[in-house]
Amino acid sequence: MRIVMLGDIVGACGRQSVQQLIPEIHEKFKPDVLLANVENVANGSGLTPDQYRRLFDAGVDGMTMGDHALRKREIYKILQEKSNIIRPGNLPAGAPGKGSMAIEPRNTSLPPVYVIIVLGNMFMGLNANDPVASVDTLLAQIPRKDATIIVEMHAETTSEKQAMGWHLNGRVSAVLGSHTHVPTADAGILPSTKIGARRTAFQADLGMCGGHESVIGRRIEPVLSHLRTGVYMAFDVADKDPRINGVCLDVDQTTGSATAIERFVLHANPQKPPFMV
Numbered sequence: 001m002r003i004v005m006l007g008d009i010v011g012a013c014g015r016q017s018v019q020q021l022i023p024e025i026h027e028k029f030k031p032d033v034l035l036a037n038v039e040n041v042a043n044g045s046g047l048t049p050d051q052y053r054r055l056f057d058a059g060v061d062g063m064t065m066g067d068h069a070l071r072k073r074e075i076y077k078i079l080q081e082k083s084n085i086i087r088p089g090n091l092p093a094g095a096p097g098k099g100s101m102a103i104e105p106r107n108t109s110l111p112p113v114y115v116i117i118v119l120g121n122m123f124m125g126l127n128a129n130d131p132v133a134s135v136d137t138l139l140a141q142i143p144r145k146d147a148t149i150i151v152e153m154h155a156e157t158t159s160e161k162q163a164m165g166w167h168l169n170g171r172v173s174a175v176l177g178s179h180t181h182v183p184t185a186d187a188g189i190l191p192s193t194k195i196g197a198r199r200t201a202f203q204a205d206l207g208m209c210g211g212h213e214s215v216i217g218r219r220i221e222p223v224l225s226h227l228r229t230g231v232y233m234a235f236d237v238a239d240k241d242p243r244i245n246g247v248c249l250d251v252d253q254t255t256g257s258a259t260a261i262e263r264f265v266l267h268a269n270p271q272k273p274p275f276m277v
């Protein structure tokens, strides 16, 4: 089974890039499931119900959200009720939504893909619970031992994400990092833990979908100005050099073992729809 997962979609530019390039993704990779992190769609922070619907209609099968999950109150109902969108599983117990989901592939003869997201603790500034204990609890709730399982580790440091990769090695199909918006060049399959154990794919960060002439998706000038003066200003979302970053992951659906992972970058054309031309 083939799964494509995209890094954090940032602002209108990111959403339009994804909408434009989904046909190319299907032509190139022919994924059975398309996943994306959508925490930054609403002008950089959060997601609105309208944006959720547009991305779903465009072909995003499963959506994840990190530290920006609860920025927009209007998305809480969707987080509670829809089966294809999750927020970090280690938020406080009363947080709206859920931390894991099962996505049915397009080819209905394939088993579901389970997706879990947890937040790291280092430099995140959120009241999150222990990601290791939380991910173990969520994994224990998955009914099948051989299930295809993607764990997204939404964290600031590559070290914490690597550590999660080793913690879950042999137990899940892939550990994929997000949040820093810059893709890392370490896509690979971790060494086998023991004979017969499933193989786990890993990449410390997926990168982002959005304007790459930017500071992690925001316009350069306000960020530099803040850096130089300390004065607070709006960090608008960038729109130049639109690209999408993601990985194409192959999993043996009979064992849940990863067989290949490839990082990719696709360039969007801002002169063509759905961009304003």
Ligand SMILES: [Fe+2]
Residues within 6 Å of the ligand: 008, 039, 040, 066, 179, 180, 181
């Ligand atoms: Fe993000």
Ligand SMILES: [Fe+2]
Residues within 6 Å of the ligand: 039, 066, 067, 068, 154, 178, 179
């Ligand atoms: Fe984030």
